[in-house]
Amino acid sequence: MKIRVGLGSCGIAAGGNKVLSLLSEMNENKEIDVEVEVTGCIGMCFYEPIVDVISDDSTTTYGFVDEEMMKRIVSEHINGGLIVKEAVIYTNTKRDNYELAQTKIVLRNCGIINPERIEDYLEVSGYVAFEKALSMEQTKLTEEIKESGLRGRGGAGFPTWYKWEAARKQAGNEKYVVCNADEGDPGAFMDRSILEGDPHSLLEGMMICGYAIGAKEGIIYVRAEYPLAIKRLELAIREAKEKGYLGENILASGFDFEIRIKKGAGAFVCGEETALIESLEGKRGMPRLKPPFPAEVGYWNKPTNINNVETFANVPWIMNNGAKTYSSIGLGKSTGTKVFALSGKIKNGGLVEIPMGMTLREIIFDIGGGIKEDKEFKAVQLGGPSGGCIPKELLDTPVTYEHISETGAIMGSGGMVVMDVGTCMVDVAKFFLDFTCKESCGKCVYCRVGTKRMLEILEKISSGNGVMSDLDELEELAVNVRDGSLCGLGQSAPNPVITGLKYFKDEYIAHIRDKTCEAKVCTELLNYKINDNCTGCTLCARNCPTECIEGQRKEKHIIDQSKCIKCGNCFNVCNFDAVDVY
Amino acid sequence: MCDCKTEKGVNLDLLNPVLDKYQEQGGLINILQETQDIFGYLPKFAMEYIASKSNNKLATIYGVATFYTQFRLNPIGKHLIMQCQGTACHVNGSKDVSRAIQDELGISPGETTEDMLFTLEDVACLGCCSLAPVIMIDDDTYGNLSPKEAVKIVREYRKRGDQDEN
Numbered sequence: 001m002k003i004r005v006g007l008g009s010c011g012i013a014a015g016g017n018k019v020l021s022l023l024s025e026m027n028e029n030k031e032i033d034v035e036v037e038v039t040g041c042i043g044m045c046f047y048e049p050i051v052d053v054i055s056d057d058s059t060t061t062y063g064f065v066d067e068e069m070m071k072r073i074v075s076e077h078i079n080g081g082l083i084v085k086e087a088v089i090y091t092n093t094k095r096d097n098y099e100l101a102q103t104k105i106v107l108r109n110c111g112i113i114n115p116e117r118i119e120d121y122l123e124v125s126g127y128v129a130f131e132k133a134l135s136m137e138q139t140k141l142t143e144e145i146k147e148s149g150l151r152g153r154g155g156a157g158f159p160t161w162y163k164w165e166a167a168r169k170q171a172g173n174e175k176y177v178v179c180n181a182d183e184g185d186p187g188a189f190m191d192r193s194i195l196e197g198d199p200h201s202l203l204e205g206m207m208i209c210g211y212a213i214g215a216k217e218g219i220i221y222v223r224a225e226y227p228l229a230i231k232r233l234e235l236a237i238r239e240a241k242e243k244g245y246l247g248e249n250i251l252a253s254g255f256d257f258e259i260r261i262k263k264g265a266g267a268f269v270c271g272e273e274t275a276l277i278e279s280l281e282g283k284r285g286m287p288r289l290k291p292p293f294p295a296e297v298g299y300w301n302k303p304t305n306i307n308n309v310e311t312f313a314n315v316p317w318i319m320n321n322g323a324k325t326y327s328s329i330g331l332g333k334s335t336g337t338k339v340f341a342l343s344g345k346i347k348n349g350g351l352v353e354i355p356m357g358m359t360l361r362e363i364i365f366d367i368g369g370g371i372k373e374d375k376e377f378k379a380v381q382l383g384g385p386s387g388g389c390i391p392k393e394l395l396d397t398p399v400t401y402e403h404i405s406e407t408g409a410i411m412g413s414g415g416m417v418v419m420d421v422g423t424c425m426v427d428v429a430k431f432f433l434d435f436t437c438k439e440s441c442g443k444c445v446y447c448r449v450g451t452k453r454m455l456e457i458l459e460k461i462s463s464g465n466g467v468m469s470d471l472d473e474l475e476e477l478a479v480n481v482r483d484g485s486l487c488g489l490g491q492s493a494p495n496p497v498i499t500g501l502k503y504f505k506d507e508y509i510a511h512i513r514d515k516t517c518e519a520k521v522c523t524e525l526l527n528y529k530i531n532d533n534c535t536g537c538t539l540c541a542r543n544c545p546t547e548c549i550e551g552q553r554k555e556k557h558i559i560d561q562s563k564c565i566k567c568g569n570c571f572n573v574c575n576f577d578a579v580d581v582y
Numbered sequence: 583m584c585d586c587k588t589e590k591g592v593n594l595d596l597l598n599p600v601l602d603k604y605q606e607q608g609g610l611i612n613i614l615q616e617t618q619d620i621f622g623y624l625p626k627f628a629m630e631y632i633a634s635k636s637n638n639k640l641a642t643i644y645g646v647a648t649f650y651t652q653f654r655l656n657p658i659g660k661h662l663i664m665q666c667q668g669t670a671c672h673v674n675g676s677k678d679v680s681r682a683i684q685d686e687l688g689i690s691p692g693e694t695t696e697d698m699l700f701t702l703e704d705v706a707c708l709g710c711c712s713l714a715p716v717i718m719i720d721d722d723t724y725g726n727l728s729p730k731e732a733v734k735i736v737r738e739y740r741k742r743g744d745q746d747e748n
Contacts, residue, residue: 013710013723045712187669189709265650282610284649343670343711417669431672
């Protein structure tokens with residue numbers, strides 16, 4: 001009998017560590033005698049903490065396991081042999097729809113193997129692809145990647161083989177492989193789960209790339225905000241060295257390769273490859289002019305190939321299963337799978353890996369279970385600050401690079417934030433503009449000042465001071481910011497506004513002309529009134545910062561509209577639903 | 583984290599091993615990260631010292647220190663409250679949570695309470711989107727928060743802080 005506890009960041013945040021220490025304590029006290037293992041995120045964050053009970057012939061996966069539930073599972077299942085039915089998510093014979101609809105390539109090992117033990121990775125054909133690669137010619141390797149159709153999973157979807165080939169063709173042997181693990185898109189955590197749950201698959205992908213382009217060193221640029229990922233990567237690198245997969249003359253092939261970690265210091269723009277290189281060199285992360293591309297002039301001016309975590313994690317699978325098998329999955333020029341972090345107003349938030357070509361509707365409703373509290377779906381946001389909101393009329397859009405770009409959003413790195421009727425589209429655009437405005441490195445005037453001006457216009461609209469000509473000005477600025485910026489951050493910064501005006505223009509107009517916010521988010525456009533439910537408890541009056549609520553104890557209170565600053569405190573504190581918002 | 587609250591209390595000798603470790607070109611961010619690990623922030627004296635002992639101009643160091651969000655130029659309180667400002671938290675009401683915490687502590691993001699007990703910071707996505715809205719206090723994550731619950735949690739930390747002192 002074996003117990004496996006899910007300890008990704010989400011599992012830990014939900015209390016997974018407490019369950020783990022309870023189990024170790026029980027083992028020490030001889031209350032139980034089972035092997036306890038940890039694993040990474042299985043993707044079903046909404047069920048965390050998740051615990052698997054594994055015996056010779058069955059696996060039972062339990063969700064929402066707090067300490068009390070763990071004690072019950074121990075007494076009833078481990079000791080009594082009876083499954084605790086109400087806590088079961090699925091078993092090896094009865095799968096869950098969330099699992100069944102997915103195709104797992106990148107996440108194949110996440111939530112299954114122990115990421116802190118290389119033996120676990122070796123058992124699932126780990127490093128077999130690397131050994132195979134070492135026996136192949138370099139050109140054959142890039143051809144294999146070309147045939148697979150693999151494209152950059154960081155967002156832009158540039159063909160991976162093309163970058164590899166460009167770096168391979170460069171003279172000299174001082175070249176670098178860089179992994180971009182600076183996952184900065186707010187609302188995306190795919191890369192973190194791979195790093196935490198299956199670090200070796202990333203290392204293996206980098207090694208294969210290193211051999212293919214003729215590099216001797218690999219660098220992983222990872223966010224400092226991911227301490228657990230860094231810890232597991234460090235351990236994985238150490239183990240790979242001990243086993244001889246890193247170092248000199250690897251597996252007697254004559255190939256030397258080392259990998260090291262560089263901790264980022266928090267700057268969204270460093271997700272852009274040339275800014276990332278600047279940061280690697282210890283400088284402010286400001287993008288360089290392209291061309292020359294990093295494949296020619298990169299880290300310390302040497303040829304450098306940069307790919308994202310998910311891209312690298314695909315590589316070993318392609319080598320093991322063949323490029324043809326990989327390219328048979330997907331739709332058109334978008335082959336293979338894509339991992340999405342499903343969040344927002346969704347019932348089952350978590351990680352999903354889907355074959356390219358699946359529709360947004362299938363992902364949100366069949367896998368994600370639909371909208372929280374069964375409210376009405378409004379839009380889905382793809383691509384974070386560089387992307388856009390896709391409305392419900394386009395829910396049947398298949399997820400491919402081409403189809404998503406057509407809508408005006410971008411595939412992005414994999415953030416998929418679902419919004420219901422309680423989300424205001426002006427507010428969402430404001431949120432992203434505020435983000436890009438803060439994260440702009442300041443090099444290009446249009447990005448530095450233009451995003452600020454756009455943000456100011458949006459603030460004007462959401463506070464009820466907008467005029468109709470603001471919309472034209474927004475559109476004009478959006479085009480100029482896009483055309484006048486050097487890197488992807490500035491070029492894509494207007495996307496949330498452009499898609500907003502394309503699909504939700506009525507909502508912008510309602511804010512300007514009618515001074516109303518249908519979603520009741522833009523507080524300055526709201527009015528508060530106390531209804532007959534009021535018991536005169538005085539709680540609202542005591543919490544009003546401008547003292548504009550009057551009334552005797554045990555009598556209905558009244559808000560003085562002329563003094564109300566619309567902070568919403570009265571609404572938030574009322575225990576009797578006595579404050580109406582309209 | 584160290585107790586030094588004034589710049590005078592900064593023990594610059596602690597920086598020598600760090601400077602020795604990153605002598606190679608391009609190590610400035612590493613040096614600053616480890617300096618912050620030692621002092622909890624980047625004291626002005628420390629940056630001047632790094633400039634005098636390495637190949638970096640003070641202006642370059644200040645430029646890097648102010649570019650990245652990880653670096654702080656002021657000491658932080660005993661507890662660091664990080665409010666997630668990710669998209670999922672935003673659409674799930676992080677603004678209300680943030681306002682409640684700000685009202686409770688009487689400070690804005692980026693500031694520290696006078697008693698040096700709390701520092702409040704806005705951070706980009708913490709990556710626990712399914713638990714949104716989320717805050718992190720020191721190493722502990724709190725999810726699915728309402729404004730009321732957030733205030734309750736902060737008050738518990740304050741209570742514990744008071745007990746420690748008595």
